[in-house]
Amino acid sequence: MLDIKIERTSAPKEKPADETKLGFGHIFTDHMFIMNYDAGQGWHDARIVPYGEISLSPAAMCLHYGQEIFEGLKAYRTADGSVQLFRPQENFKRMNNSAKRMVIPEIDEEFMLEALKKLVDIERDWVPHTEGASLYIRPFIISVDPYVGVKPADHYLFMIILSPSGAYYAGGLNPVKIYVEKNYVRAVRGGTGFAKTAANYAISLIGQEVADEQHYDQVLWLDGVEQKYIEEVGSMNIFFVIDGEVVTPQLTGSVLPGITRKSAIEICRKKGYKVTERRISIDEVAAAYDEGKLDEVFGTGTAAVISPVGNLKWGDKVMEINGNKIGPVSQMLYDTMTGIQWGKLPDEFGWIVEV
Numbered sequence: 001m002l003d004i005k006i007e008r009t010s011a012p013k014e015k016p017a018d019e020t021k022l023g024f025g026h027i028f029t030d031h032m033f034i035m036n037y038d039a040g041q042g043w044h045d046a047r048i049v050p051y052g053e054i055s056l057s058p059a060a061m062c063l064h065y066g067q068e069i070f071e072g073l074k075a076y077r078t079a080d081g082s083v084q085l086f087r088p089q090e091n092f093k094r095m096n097n098s099a100k101r102m103v104i105p106e107i108d109e110e111f112m113l114e115a116l117k118k119l120v121d122i123e124r125d126w127v128p129h130t131e132g133a134s135l136y137i138r139p140f141i142i143s144v145d146p147y148v149g150v151k152p153a154d155h156y157l158f159m160i161i162l163s164p165s166g167a168y169y170a171g172g173l174n175p176v177k178i179y180v181e182k183n184y185v186r187a188v189r190g191g192t193g194f195a196k197t198a199a200n201y202a203i204s205l206i207g208q209e210v211a212d213e214q215h216y217d218q219v220l221w222l223d224g225v226e227q228k229y230i231e232e233v234g235s236m237n238i239f240f241v242i243d244g245e246v247v248t249p250q251l252t253g254s255v256l257p258g259i260t261r262k263s264a265i266e267i268c269r270k271k272g273y274k275v276t277e278r279r280i281s282i283d284e285v286a287a288a289y290d291e292g293k294l295d296e297v298f299g300t301g302t303a304a305v306i307s308p309v310g311n312l313k314w315g316d317k318v319m320e321i322n323g324n325k326i327g328p329v330s331q332m333l334y335d336t337m338t339g340i341q342w343g344k345l346p347d348e349f350g351w352i353v354e355v
Ligand SMILES: *Cc1c(COP(=O)(O)O)cnc(C)c1O
Pocket: 072, 196, 232, 233, 234, 235, 236, 237, 256, 257, 258, 259, 260, 261, 300, 301, 302, 303
């Protein structure tokens, strides 16, 4: 196993005074993890160093052809002051699945978990104390060869940066408004939808603009072939409760396999709900709404955990769900998941990794 060199900063930054104003993704901690890959040598020189700028050739391949992958997870501070991670092994496993698709060399998942724990341990004081706030963790890999030809790179950087982030719902768990996109698509069969890669986000920005213009919060993407079946929201997976049954789109390759999604399915099953992963068309959702059987709609993702959907707009049809209020399944999932993450509930599933 690789060892990790540690260089501590001589100029620690001041920590944010008001944790209720953290927002998301603006502030970074004192240190970062970095490791290099060179063809023939593999991953090497794992190190934790002061957070700072990196220098790249303007020809660095990631800047031109987007060979990049990333992950997103959080560290939580519990009431007794300990710091814990939620299913981090799943993130490194998914990162390797993304790596395969993007022809990026795989990482040693066990080593990366140890490296992450080391980094978070060094930055322990940066994990927020305020209820609902957490330390967002962003691992990513970029290709760095100075070459403007198209091919998989021979040189990569793997980095982890950390960002203290505020409670997603400062004003409580409020339902969001979701706009069903009918023109643009996010992913297609055989494409990169299941990989966490920058390209998927670059091509989705325009859909978000359309949603913004209509005063909607996020986009619901339909499948890229028939534009009929539901896939997911911008950065969340989507669930429906139809006539008491929990339904979510199956993982067909164009949907990102969310860890929150997987956890929500496991919790619902354990609590005795029937959960089905299958194809679900937007027509079926609209029909269920008309029949009064669309009980709840919610999104799942690391950032917000559970996002109840109060309003779903498909063309001219506006569906108000559950009276624009959070429903019982959404509330149960939110309470259970955040309870486990912040150590308020026992970890019955074995999902927690202590730092
Ligand atoms: C990261 C991500 C999700 C949510 O995944 P989690 O592991 O639950 O955070 C959903 N959709 C997309 C496109 C994503 O990038």
